[in-house]
Amino acid sequence: MIPRYSRPEMVSIWSPETKYRIWFEIEAHACTALAKLGVIPEEAAKNIWEKGSNAKFDVSRIEEIEAVTKHDVIAFLTHLAEFIGPDSRFVHQGMTSSDVLDTTLNVQLMRASDILIKDMDELLKALKKRAFEYKDTVMIGRSHGIHAEPTTFGLKLAFAYAEFSRCRARLVAAKEEISTCAISGAVGTFANIDPRVEAYVADQLGMRPEPISTQIIPRDRHAMFFATLGVIASSIERLAIEIRHLQRTEVLEAEEYFSPGQKGSSAMPHKRNPVLSENLTGLSRMIRSFAFPAMEDVALWHERDISHSSVERFIGPDATITLDFALARLTSVIDKLLVYPENMMKNLNKFHGLVNSQRVLLALTQKGVSREDAYRIVQRNAMQVWEHGKDFLQELLADPDVRRVLSEEEIREKFDLGYHTKHVDTIFHRVFG
């Protein structure tokens, strides 16, 4: 966790305090279930809930105990017993440490998912607002970094909206993947604990029971979770790079908001750097990289080995905290993005109408000119523009081969930008409903 790339709500999910509180709740819910089944006294279960709920767990005390026992759950239970007293012997009955640890991790990931989904909704809201704002703002579309045909800035943002809508759906699916609870004992056979305990605890925590576990909850679930985060990060990277391109000095069609106090280039007004988007590019690399160890964690030995644990201590917090931060930062970038429609138009017209060459070509072939001849005619005029800075429309109007098949009106129509934007509403309807 890098403090500067962290937000408190998500960070708090991963604090020891939160973890121990979830541990307690799982143990206490299990006690309730055990009491219902008559395995432990109802009074004990009540007492455990009462004393534990009011207890303020002392993280450093637990770490102290763990330093001796080298076992985190036993250390916690020992500390818990200090609050609960003799009834503590009913806690954790028939359970194994991983029942607590794995269910807790999933609770944390579920909570993290909820924040991420909320973040995504904020991002979608910002994208939608700006997309409608610039729905009809014409600009040049680019393939290979080279001018292609006109599009609108609203379409760019609508595209991002559609992409992040897919990311949202993937996130919801990823949350589903890890919303399971396992309380199944040492090798998952329920030898020492009734499966109804698991069912009860799962229900209380808003989870599904893991259909079959082997001490641990299977890690293909987590691999899928972190792989999904990696894909989402890649979409963040895409939009960040789009913004960086638009802010390039020679392009300058959009710009990250620049706060007045911000220094470093105060005497160079052209030197406004897209540092937030560059930062997002780097953060995306990190989030994506976490998918790799998560996938390697799947192949644990037999019923379990603990090699996944150290990986998850890193990527559990780091991936969710960083993605939360990145989504919020991206939302802010989009929200406050400075957009320069005049520059968009200036860039669009850079080649004096050449951008319409494709349309003219098509018009010629539709009038019966062979593809080869049409190419040659258009190319001839295009070269006048390219090499001598002539105006493409004027050249075409003056070319007898063109005029033979196309009227002035027909030619002028090919230079109408409305031609390119006529389906924008259709597309917006598809994307935003």
Next chain:
Amino acid sequence: MIPRYSRPEMVSIWSPETKYRIWFEIEAHACTALAKLGVIPEEAAKNIWEKGSNAKFDVSRIEEIEAVTKHDVIAFLTHLAEFIGPDSRFVHQGMTSSDVLDTTLNVQLMRASDILIKDMDELLKALKKRAFEYKDTVMIGRSHGIHAEPTTFGLKLAFAYAEFSRCRARLVAAKEEISTCAISGAVGTFANIDPRVEAYVADQLGMRPEPISTQIIPRDRHAMFFATLGVIASSIERLAIEIRHLQRTEVLEAEEYFSPGQKGSSAMPHKRNPVLSENLTGLSRMIRSFAFPAMEDVALWHERDISHSSVERFIGPDATITLDFALARLTSVIDKLLVYPENMMKNLNKFHGLVNSQRVLLALTQKGVSREDAYRIVQRNAMQVWEHGKDFLQELLADPDVRRVLSEEEIREKFDLGYHTKHVDTIFHRVFG
């Protein structure tokens, strides 16, 4: 594509012949739609379908043309025109190369998904059959590679069944991701082509229209597709490693089928190597690795750059062909796996009953012995077994501290394996329904 890790049906999806056939169909469907809209003559559309359907495209001829034009779609259209004649000028009207290329890639990935889903069904069938066969075959469960508590071999296979059921669902979702068609022109604005053409072609191909495209279909879809394949590969690795462990000389609880002609260790009957599972381990690494360039492909520049293309020429075929092969190989390994229940029982009993120490411990605490005392008592007897090879049951029966709270019957009950298998049916019901 490595021939030895390839199966013909999947390979054929990626052949140039298949690709050109799909290209043709997309173009021809588009012509039908254009004819319906009155853009091109109905006769032309009919003629294109007829001549094109009967045409036998000559791959080397197309490559020859491409060598000059350096443009694959134009090369194909030129070749197609050789079959269709003058009506060929109606082909590809208002379309852009990527309309064809991207839709084709998705058609190929859809077909590949269908094979993979079929493979997965075969694997699930094999796992289910063997799971029921060994439902009650008791063996030791292992955590950290160390004996823990008894489980059954059927449970191991049921666990794999549940895992691959999840993988199947993920695969279905992944197929959905890439089941889109885009025919939206140079920068996705439909400037030169009516959106209804896209809708028609999509429908004919069993796809959804891509809600918003930018010359290309967005690559977050493909990133999600290949990431999913990477997760599935990781699950294959898990099961392969399980088998390799079970076949270790000292464990030998299961073994890959060994064909009579197979050489290399004919004089060393103990030297039957789990080469298929080892091979699957390596193949999984490859399939997993393909997820990363796929994620890097997401952040294309502006409306598109073509950097994804070379990546997809590798991973499109390699990931699907290799996963198809791996799933089939794993199915065969499971199907023919030699299982040795006697060795399982021998290994289970390796420590003369020590495996039941946890149960005895629990029983003591349930009888009111403090956790600390119970530990001490059990440990004392365990050490007799561990250090002097004594029998755990006999030691406990002879220990007055134990006998004070537990009767002989109660102690003997702790050594009953049925205790561990009592919920197997419940778990099977959860997994197999």
Next chain:
Amino acid sequence: MIPRYSRPEMVSIWSPETKYRIWFEIEAHACTALAKLGVIPEEAAKNIWEKGSNAKFDVSRIEEIEAVTKHDVIAFLTHLAEFIGPDSRFVHQGMTSSDVLDTTLNVQLMRASDILIKDMDELLKALKKRAFEYKDTVMIGRSHGIHAEPTTFGLKLAFAYAEFSRCRARLVAAKEEISTCAISGAVGTFANIDPRVEAYVADQLGMRPEPISTQIIPRDRHAMFFATLGVIASSIERLAIEIRHLQRTEVLEAEEYFSPGQKGSSAMPHKRNPVLSENLTGLSRMIRSFAFPAMEDVALWHERDISHSSVERFIGPDATITLDFALARLTSVIDKLLVYPENMMKNLNKFHGLVNSQRVLLALTQKGVSREDAYRIVQRNAMQVWEHGKDFLQELLADPDVRRVLSEEEIREKFDLGYHTKHVDTIFHRVFG
């Protein structure tokens, strides 16, 4: 291996023919060594060399035998015996298959390295030539994609030269890593073969004996090899992206050479796409990705497991063939790159001298103006340029606060581009010697 990204010389290293030829040579060299040690008859060794050297191995025949034996080396030895006759029983004595397989892989990687080093030399040559050609061609340097201070195009190329010089050195080191030979028997103990055989064969093949092997040559060597290729690919990506940026429509300071026959945008002269550099970007992603399964291959079980083998069947050829292709393609791109110094100058002057603001600022502080005041003064004039398109030099000359401390000559000197290029020769000397 993707044919379109492959060159024949590198491909041939990975052909079955080459592989079997190397197998033969290792076996035959071992025979010579065994004969010298008196283990086998000298006549036999001679006969083996003679018959084997003239033999034309039949790949399909070997595959046929392998289909039965499921063991590639035995299949080859069986085929070899068909040429050599009874003396074939002296072949492979005391050796294990991996002795042949692993040494062969390293021979192939050494040969591949030699080609890659040669490729790198070609690239360096092209970079050096073009660097000197444009040593003094001034252009704007950019940080964050935003104009910073002037540099020269030659410096850009010199930077790439220095980077690829490092890559060359890394490649030489990587080759060293894998230049080892192992002929040490089933678990590397030389139980069945004298270590002097290994020493002899190593020497004949230009290798070092692997100090300690365990049936196989340790895979950390190969991990390092492929990781190095991944780093080199990343440097290729850097230069490719530089070129793609320079070719952007709005920048257009350089352009990939565009062959006359090349179609697709013949009527749109502005539509020359940097497709080669985009292709290099994608290829780099692939080569980089191969480093990861190579690293996962290190942790083989005990003395060996064979999980690395399938990985290497992919990445051995794919990484080297693709890198060879990419280096050659990059060399060609650099060699023929179209460079537009006028556009460089036009872009540099885009902001009417603002690029010199930093120098003016520095000059003011050096004359005793406080940093804060200097900022304010420069900023005031910069804003006139930025917002009203004024000329920065004229504004400064007219500003009394500036003139109070700087003479006209001093101000004008701040606009001298020579200021920025005065150390180019020094840097070139550092880079090129």
Next chain:
Amino acid sequence: MIPRYSRPEMVSIWSPETKYRIWFEIEAHACTALAKLGVIPEEAAKNIWEKGSNAKFDVSRIEEIEAVTKHDVIAFLTHLAEFIGPDSRFVHQGMTSSDVLDTTLNVQLMRASDILIKDMDELLKALKKRAFEYKDTVMIGRSHGIHAEPTTFGLKLAFAYAEFSRCRARLVAAKEEISTCAISGAVGTFANIDPRVEAYVADQLGMRPEPISTQIIPRDRHAMFFATLGVIASSIERLAIEIRHLQRTEVLEAEEYFSPGQKGSSAMPHKRNPVLSENLTGLSRMIRSFAFPAMEDVALWHERDISHSSVERFIGPDATITLDFALARLTSVIDKLLVYPENMMKNLNKFHGLVNSQRVLLALTQKGVSREDAYRIVQRNAMQVWEHGKDFLQELLADPDVRRVLSEEEIREKFDLGYHTKHVDTIFHRVFG
């Protein structure tokens, strides 16, 4: 940074205090050089050194300033000025922030490398000690997890020693890669600063000047650095997995040291889990994963973009701190490893001599028996052992086909373990010199 996987010395390298101290030293050295060149007064340089050396930088104060300026170096310089007074205007003259930042990162990585090299030396020492201790301790070697031929435990450790010796050399090379200093100004042209300043500072810090930089030190250096760490992590993983295998219940040839207070399985003496090695397996996955974003950092835009920065805030500390911890943990595991030679011998003899079948086979062929016949004879006897638990030696002695060509003495000799260990000294000499 995960506290439980961190050691203080390495952590301190990455503290803000250390960072600011290095920043100061770079600035102060640069002042000395500028004074020597007559650019700033000598008195000022002296004053800066004196005041700065004694200053206790206040991290929270700097962060406070940065919150306003959004620029870390300016914030630091502002704070520094609070100590130095008016002479502070001579600090940072002609320099750019990256001169300080990049050189500092490299200083930190150099110091980190020094610790890692020291760690590696400790590990090598432990491996060597234990290798000689068990030089002649015979155990079975395993390929594919299956018994192959005898080796010694000392050879296993010698193999690890050789592997980590290579890792040490790679680490030294990696340190060399990043031991460069850049003080070259905004785009690396030295426009505002004399190259001799860079040379002087580099010299003072024990670095080489970066031959050509572009505001930043090229990131292929860092990619190589972190890729090397990834390879080293993979070697750690290999040894950790070896230990995990040896500790498997059925194998139990070695065991991690188990401290008396350690709980969790106190009543199950067989339940000693190789948790340290499992932990090392997970940590290796993390360290390896960091190589990926490091490689992606290479392709920065033009003279620089800042996307690498966020990545390095993660992986700079995380990779070095985790590797330091892992190396120390592995050293401790090796140092205290419990080794069970009796179990090794018991496992070796598991198949009543079958392990010698290969030698018998070879002996028969050397006596002129054809390979096919020899196979058949050995196989026949092997099957008696495998299926009926007979003793291989006795079977062979009783087999007339064997006795026809081999005397009793010759047969018995094939069961002599000394045969397998006769070259151990040679190999040790190769490895340890």
